[in-house]
Every structure is written in C-alpha cells, then in structure tokens.
Amino acid sequence: MESSHVSALQTKHAGLERRIAEERARPSPNDVLLKELKRRKLKIKEELSQPH
Numbered sequence: 166m167e168s169s170h171v172s173a174l175q176t177k178h179a180g181l182e183r184r185i186a187e188e189r190a191r192p193s194p195n196d197v198l199l200k201e202l203k204r205r206k207l208k209i210k211e212e213l214s215q216p217h
C-alpha cells in the first residue's frame with residue numbers, strides 16, 4: 166500500500182478516535198453516532214492491516 170494512502174488512513178483513524186472520545190465526554194452521548202463512528206474506525210483499521 167502506498168505510504169501516502171496509509172498516512173491518510175492513519176489520519177482518518179486518529180480523527181475518528183478523537184470524535185469518539187469527544188462524543189463519549191458529552192453529558193448525553195449519541196449512541197447511534199458512536200456506533201457509526203466506531204464502525205468507520207474499524208473499517209479503516211481493517212484496511213490498514215491488510216497487505217496490499
């Protein structure tokens with residue numbers, strides 16, 4: 166996998182982690198939003214772990 170692609174995926178992954186943490190810190194976190202963010206984060210993690 167091209168290093169710029171890996172770098173972009175890592176940046177997206179970190180951004181999703183940050184958004185998940187921010188949402189969890191809210192007084193009433195949106196469970197639906199958290200589930201979607203976690204799903205997207207997992208998809209990126211899976212793509213990063215696959216050899217290309």
